[in-house]
Amino acid sequence: MTATTSPSDNLIVRWLRILMQQLALPLLGIFTALVLGAVIIFISGFNPLTAYASLLKGAFGDASKINNTLAATTPYILTSLAVIFAFRAGLFNIGAEGQFKVGAIAAAWVGINLVGWPPFAAVPLTLAAGWLAGALWGAIPGVLKAFSGAHEVITTIMLNYIAGFLTAYLVGSEGPLRGTKMTTTLPIAESARIPTLAHHDGAVSSGSADFPLHWGFVLAILVAGLLYWILWKTPLGFEIRTVGLNPSAARYAGINVSRITIISITVGGLLAGMAGALEVMGNPNLNYQYSASMGVGYGFNSIAIALLAKNNPLAAIPAALLFAALQSGASQMQFDTVAADGTQLPSDLISMIQALVIIFVAADQVLRWLYRMRGPQGAQVVLSRGWGKTE
Amino acid sequence: MAQVLVDREEKIDSARSMRQYLRHSRWPLVALGLLLLIFIWRVFFGSNQPLVDIVSVIILTLSFATPITLGALSGTFSERSGVVNIGIEGMMLTGAFFGALVGALTGQVWLGLILAPISGMAIALIHAVLSIYFRVDQIISGTVINIFAFGLTAYLYSLIFTSSRRNADAGILPSLKFNIDAAPFTLGLVSVLAIALIFVGHYILFYTTWGLRTRAVGENPKAADTAGVNVFKVRYINVLISGFLAGLGGTYFSLQVVGYFKEGMTVGSGFIALAAMIFGKWTPLGAWGAALLFGFCQAMDSALQSWYGQIEWLHTFTQALPYVVTIIVLTGLVGRSRPPAAVGVPYSKQ
Numbered sequence: 001m002t003a004t005t006s007p008s009d010n011l012i013v014r015w016l017r018i019l020m021q022q023l024a025l026p027l028l029g030i031f032t033a034l035v036l037g038a039v040i041i042f043i044s045g046f047n048p049l050t051a052y053a054s055l056l057k058g059a060f061g062d063a064s065k066i067n068n069t070l071a072a073t074t075p076y077i078l079t080s081l082a083v084i085f086a087f088r089a090g091l092f093n094i095g096a097e098g099q100f101k102v103g104a105i106a107a108a109w110v111g112i113n114l115v116g117w118p119p120f121a122a123v124p125l126t127l128a129a130g131w132l133a134g135a136l137w138g139a140i141p142g143v144l145k146a147f148s149g150a151h152e153v154i155t156t157i158m159l160n161y162i163a164g165f166l167t168a169y170l171v172g173s174e175g176p177l178r179g180t181k182m183t184t185t186l187p188i189a190e191s192a193r194i195p196t197l198a199h200h201d202g203a204v205s206s207g208s209a210d211f212p213l214h215w216g217f218v219l220a221i222l223v224a225g226l227l228y229w230i231l232w233k234t235p236l237g238f239e240i241r242t243v244g245l246n247p248s249a250a251r252y253a254g255i256n257v258s259r260i261t262i263i264s265i266t267v268g269g270l271l272a273g274m275a276g277a278l279e280v281m282g283n284p285n286l287n288y289q290y291s292a293s294m295g296v297g298y299g300f301n302s303i304a305i306a307l308l309a310k311n312n313p314l315a316a317i318p319a320a321l322l323f324a325a326l327q328s329g330a331s332q333m334q335f336d337t338v339a340a341d342g343t344q345l346p347s348d349l350i351s352m353i354q355a356l357v358i359i360f361v362a363a364d365q366v367l368r369w370l371y372r373m374r375g376p377q378g379a380q381v382v383l384s385r386g387w388g389k390t391e
Numbered sequence: 392m393a394q395v396l397v398d399r400e401e402k403i404d405s406a407r408s409m410r411q412y413l414r415h416s417r418w419p420l421v422a423l424g425l426l427l428l429i430f431i432w433r434v435f436f437g438s439n440q441p442l443v444d445i446v447s448v449i450i451l452t453l454s455f456a457t458p459i460t461l462g463a464l465s466g467t468f469s470e471r472s473g474v475v476n477i478g479i480e481g482m483m484l485t486g487a488f489f490g491a492l493v494g495a496l497t498g499q500v501w502l503g504l505i506l507a508p509i510s511g512m513a514i515a516l517i518h519a520v521l522s523i524y525f526r527v528d529q530i531i532s533g534t535v536i537n538i539f540a541f542g543l544t545a546y547l548y549s550l551i552f553t554s555s556r557r558n559a560d561a562g563i564l565p566s567l568k569f570n571i572d573a574a575p576f577t578l579g580l581v582s583v584l585a586i587a588l589i590f591v592g593h594y595i596l597f598y599t600t601w602g603l604r605t606r607a608v609g610e611n612p613k614a615a616d617t618a619g620v621n622v623f624k625v626r627y628i629n630v631l632i633s634g635f636l637a638g639l640g641g642t643y644f645s646l647q648v649v650g651y652f653k654e655g656m657t658v659g660s661g662f663i664a665l666a667a668m669i670f671g672k673w674t675p676l677g678a679w680g681a682a683l684l685f686g687f688c689q690a691m692d693s694a695l696q697s698w699y700g701q702i703e704w705l706h707t708f709t710q711a712l713p714y715v716v717t718i719i720v721l722t723g724l725v726g727r728s729r730p731p732a733a734v735g736v737p738y739s740k741q
Contacts, residue, residue, distance in 0.1 A: 044550055092530055150721035153477060153530065154669075157662045158714040165714075169707035300538055307531065346549030351542030359535050363527040 022315075026308060029360035029367050030322070037353040041337075046345045051337040058332025059325035064211065067198065069321070069328045071212035071283060075100070076320035077220040078275035079302035081227055082138075082268035084311045086152075088231055089264035090244040095141060095156030096272040097299030098163030099134040103273025105167050106133030107280045108290035109177055111188025122192040127277050134273015135266050137163065142265035146258035152265065160299055168292055183292040194282035214282030223271065227313040240264055272298075304354055307362035322357075326350050443574040448687075448694050450576050455693075456679075456686025457582040457647075458483065458657070461640030462664025463671060463678035464585075464592050465633040471596060471673060472629035473609040473733040475529040478518050478536030479637045480661025486511040486641025488544035491652035492551065494561030494645075503561055503646050504580075504639075511638020512631045514540055519630040523623060526737035537661075545654045563650040564642070579647040581639065588636065592675035605629055609731035612738045622738050637661065659714075666717040673731060681720070688713040 038048035059069050079096040086093035110129035114122040141155040170177040171185055179186035196214045231237035242250040243260045251257050275298075280290055305323050309315035330347035337345035360367045367373070462479045469476035490507030494500045514536060521532040552559040566577040596602040607615040608625045616622050644656045663685055670684075671677025692709035695702075 094534075144718070144722050148722045150718070151669075154662060154666050154721055155718050157659065158666070158717045161659055161714045162711050165707050165711040169703065172703055172707075174703040300534070300541075303534060304538060343550075343554035346546050346553065348542060348545035348549055351538065352546050353542075355535060355539035355542050358538060359521075362531050363521055363525060363535065365525040365527055366521070369525065 022310075022312075025364055025367060026310065026315075026361050028371065029364065030308075030357055032360050032367065032370065033353055033356035036356050037349065040352065041345065041349065044345070045339045045341075045343075046337050051333050051345055051349075054336035055326070055329040055333040057336075058329030060329075061332070063198075065328065067211035067213045069325050070217055071214070071285070072324035072328050073317075073321045074214075074217045074220050074282075075275040075279055075298065076302060076305055076324055077224060077316055078278070079272045079298050080305035080309065080316045080320055081224060081313055082270075082272040082275075083302050083306035084309065084313055084316060085227060085231075085240075085271065086265045086268040087306060087311045088237075088244045089240045089260050090247060091142075091145065091261060091265050091268075092153050092303075093138070093141075093156055093265055093268045094153055094299050094303060095138065095159050095269070096275075096302045097295050097297070098156070098160035099137045099269040099272035100276040100295035100298050101163045101167050102137045102276070103130035103134035104276030104280050104294050105170060105177065105185070105290045106130055106273070107277035108185045108188055111192040111281065111288075112186050113189075114192050115189040117189065117191055119191045122189060123194065123281070126188065126192040126281055127274065130273045130277020130280075131270045132273070134276065135270035137273065138269015139262065139266040142262040142269075145265070146261045157299075167290075171290065171292055177290075179289065184287075185290045187288040188280060192281060193288055194278065196282070196284060212283050212285045214278075214284075216278035216282040219278070220275075221317060223274075224313045224317055231313065236263070272302075301354070304358045307358050310361070323354065326354065443572050444694075446571050446576060447574075448690050450578055451690035451693055452683055452686040453578060453582050453586070454686070455689040456682040457579070457585045458640040458643045458660040459664045459667050459682040459685050460585045460589060460679055461581075461636050461643070462661050463667035463682050464589060464675055465636035465640065466665050466668035467592065467596070467671070467673055467675055467678055468605070468629045468636065469633035470668065470734050471609045471731055472605045472626045473612060473731060473736065473738070474519070474522055474626055474630050474633075475533065475735045476515075476518065476630065476633055477530060477533035477662070477665060478514070478540075479633070479640075479664055480657055480659065481533075481537040481540030482511045482514050482518075482634050482637035483641035483644075483657045483661050484544050484655070485514045485540045486638025487643075487645040487656055488548065488641070488652050489638075490642040491559070491561040491645035491650075492547070495552075495557070495559050495651070498562070500562035500564055500646055500650075504564060504642055507642040507646070508635040508638040511634040511636070511641065513634070515630050515634020515637070518634070519627050522737065523626050523630070526739065529735055529737075541655060544652070548652055548654065559651045561646060561650050561652070563648075564646050566647075579643070581643045581647045584639065585643075586679075588639075589675050589679045596675060606731070608738075609733055612733050612736075616738075616740065626738070640664075663713060663717055666721055669730075670720045672729075685713045685716065688716060 034052070038052070041048040041051050058065065060066050079100060082096045082099065083093050107126050107130035111122070111126040114125060117125075137159060140159060141150075141152045144150040144155055145152050168183075169175055171183050172178065173182055177185050194214045194216055196211055197217070198211045198213065229237075231241060239250070239255045239260050240263075242253065242255060243257050243264075247257050250260075276295060279286060279294060280288065286294070301323060305316060305319045308322070309319040327350060330350045333349075334344050334347040339345070360370075462483060465479055465482070466476055486507035489510035490503040492503070493506045494503030497503075517539075518532055518536050521527045521535070522529045548559075551557065564580045566579045567583055568575065568577050570576070594602075596605065604615065604620050604625050607618070608620060608622050612622045615625075640660070641657060644660075645652045649656075664682070667681035667685060668678050670681035671679065688709065692706065692712070695705065695709060
């Protein structure tokens with residue numbers, strides 16, 4: 001990596017050093033964002049230390065809270081991978097929210113109809129429904145981009161709204177998929193559900209006897225590893241990264257850019273659809289059904305996570321954990337942080353901190369300027385090549 | 392002989408340009424056709440005031456098109472100078488919030504109208520600094536603006552209004568009122584301003600030195616620089632103009648329609664505006680035409696509902712229509728409408 005790496009270092013030391021170099025900037029960015037967040041909290045008339053302590057307590061305070069945080073991490077890992085995989089091919093997939101929604105509702109639809117099927121058939125079928133729906137929803141902007149040059153930033157956002165209206169109709173007052181209540185479907189078949197990882201030991205005060213963390217979490221981590229392997233160890237991954245770095249060079253090298261464009265964003269849609277399906281199939285807190293509020297906000301949050309992870313599939317895991325922790329700790333923070341006049345610190349502070357984190361990590365030019373560091377090395381993916389097909 | 396050839400070429404030329412014109416401006420025909428369709432529909436299904444119906448659809452179209460018009464004009468200024476601005480949504484939201492905030496705190500809705508564009512400029516300055524000075528990828532910078540604006544407005548709103556239970560009522564801007572066939576109609580002030588600004592924008596971009604410089608910087612910054620134009624200054628000011636217009640567009644939601652702020656109340660108008668800008672081929676008048684088309688789709692949803700009550704599937708369809716149209720427009724037109732050559736490319740003197 002750098003001149004300081006000597007060949008005598010053993011593998012572990014070298015890996016640690018690379019890891020430190022990779023982590024230094026993001027950590028500094030998160031730290032800077034938190035400091036700025038503290039300033040905002042202070043100006044608003046609250047105690048930043050109380051706020052951050054209760055935030056931490058809310059996210060990791062006890063076994064139940066850790067479980068909640070990890071359960072919230074699961075879909076974030078997958079939706080951010082959806083962004084990362086497309087980003088590596090130079091595509092900005094803002095459509096994770098819509099892909100998540102269609103994946104979730106497709107899984108719910110199939111899952112409801114599989115009553116009596118054995119789990120070894122019902123679980124894969126339900127999951128596959130989520131994959132398929134998500135992939136189809138992702139393929140639309142991919143195909144449009146490849147054949148007409150329609151910019152995916154706009155088409156994916158539009159598809160988010162369309163998915164929102166479509167799913168809202170499906171579970172609406174006259175919707176064909178609505179259950180006993182409006183805005184939700186019926187719960188899916190018992191055999192189509194994914195088991196949770198742990199049970200409550202003590203008395204259950206409310207809701208389910210299970211913690212919300214399910215095997216989907218393990219699956220998501222495996223998928224992150226798989227994507228890393230695809231991107232850096234296979235010819236397809238090489239093609240994807242080449243297209244992302246320089247589409248013209250890729251075209252001259254004989255790579256079918258249209259094909260890569262379609263594949264990368266379709267796989268992205270598949271992953272986001274999987275996130276939706278897993279939420280329906282595994283999360284007992286959501287009652288194993290699709291509800292209209294699912295997936296809202298995932299589009300931009302997963303972009304934030306992807307940018308924070310510097311578009312590395314493995315780094316998406318801790319980045320997703322950070323965002324999930326911020327969110328699951330937010331209500332505790334609001335509850336515990338009280339100003340002198342009795343008002344609570346609004347939990348919306350979290351979105352500001354998230355935005356600051358992205359500014360400092362994704363746009364690390366600012367961070368480098370702030371701490372007077374050297375410029376970046378190596379090639380970067382360029383997203384804003386204008387709106388049309390640039391031949 | 393030669394003269395004949397020239398004549399013929401000219402004829403072919405003019406025929407081609409006519410065809411091109413028709414192909415590129417199908418939207419007025421489409422809009423007219425749809426309008427005619429409603430008219431026939433309404434007549435056959437029993438309306439005794441066809442003129443009132445038509446005027447009401449036109450007025451609704453102009454109203455719904457307002458934020459999209461201003462957003463598209465905002466995008467046109469920014470992108471003509473070479474800066475992609477997908478942060479319009481965030482700038483609108485900021486304008487909507489600060490307009491409502493000032494209106495509610497001072498009780499003067501006019502002050503809100505003045506401050507909203509200024510707050511849009513403030514947030515646009517962040518985009519300008521990130522993308523012009525720091526040369527951050529403009530798409531990422533715009534995304535950051537959107538997330539930041541959403542968080543900032545939601546946070547300040549809860550801080551100032553929710554927890555203190557302060558009155559969030561900001562007041563509503565005046566409207567133009569007139570009667571047709573004894574039926575009253577109103578068109579909001581912001582909508583009137585938007586129409587006026589389209590023509591002002593057209594004049595500035597195509598008939599002033601500033602407009603020429605803006606377009607030069609967006610097409611070929613190096614050449615403009617060589618000719619003595621300060622590329623950075625032109626880009627900064629155009630991004631600020633963009634923020635001003637987007638902030639003004641935001642006031643439509645908060646100060647014109649409902650009179651208060653709500654979290655995320657711009658519901659994607661900034662993105663539809665971007666599509667309108669592309670549809671309008673980066674010109675103010677074209678953008679207005681496209682915005683009217685989108686506004687018309689929304690007006691239909693509203694008009695059909697008020698005529699026949701809410702029919703679920705039809706409501707879903709008409710709700711989704713502007714978004715579907717956006718995709719179709721992008722797909723059909725992007726290849727044929729050319730963005731400013733230098734859009735998205737940070738400029739550096741080297």
